[in-house]
Amino acid sequence: MLRFLIDTQLPPKLAEILNQRGCEAVHTTAYAEGPLMKDRSLIEIAVEEQRIIITKDSDFLDHFLLKGAPPRVLLLGIGNAKNRRLFDAFRANFTQIQKLFDEGANLVLFEQTRLIGY
Numbered sequence: 597m598l599r600f601l602i603d604t605q606l607p608p609k610l611a612e613i614l615n616q617r618g619c620e621a622v623h624t625t626a627y628a629e630g631p632l633m634k635d636r637s638l639i640e641i642a643v644e645e646q647r648i649i650i651t652k653d654s655d656f657l658d659h660f661l662l663k664g665a666p667p668r669v670l671l672l673g674i675g676n677a678k679n680r681r682l683f684d685a686f687r688a689n690f691t692q693i694q695k696l697f698d699e700g701a702n703l704v705l706f707e708q709t710r711l712i713g714y
Contacts, residue, residue, distance in 0.1 A: 598648060
């Protein structure tokens with residue numbers, strides 16, 4: 597089962613959608629620091645709880661390139677999509693996202709037209 601930690605700039609409803617798909621997903625708003633959580637805290641929680649960070653923040657790509665995993669990261673490069681479009685994109689691509697992580701990817705780039713696992 598994939599375990600996700602969803603960054604502040606993404607809607608909390610995304611956790612609901614992922615949980616309905618059999619994941620264990622939690623949004624930063626579930627933690628004491630909530631929407632004020634710093635990247636360092638997000639990384640610490642993800643490592644401690646063995647979660648994959650879902651974010652639009654390219655700082656996590658930089659961190660991954662410098663230090664590697666953990667944490668694992670699902671980096672969204674789909675622009676400022678409206679929530680409905682974001683949710684539809686997750687529903688349409690979830691099986692492939694799950695497959696990439698199950699096959700050992702530590703970083704998945706989720707772009708407009710493709711998914712890339714590293």
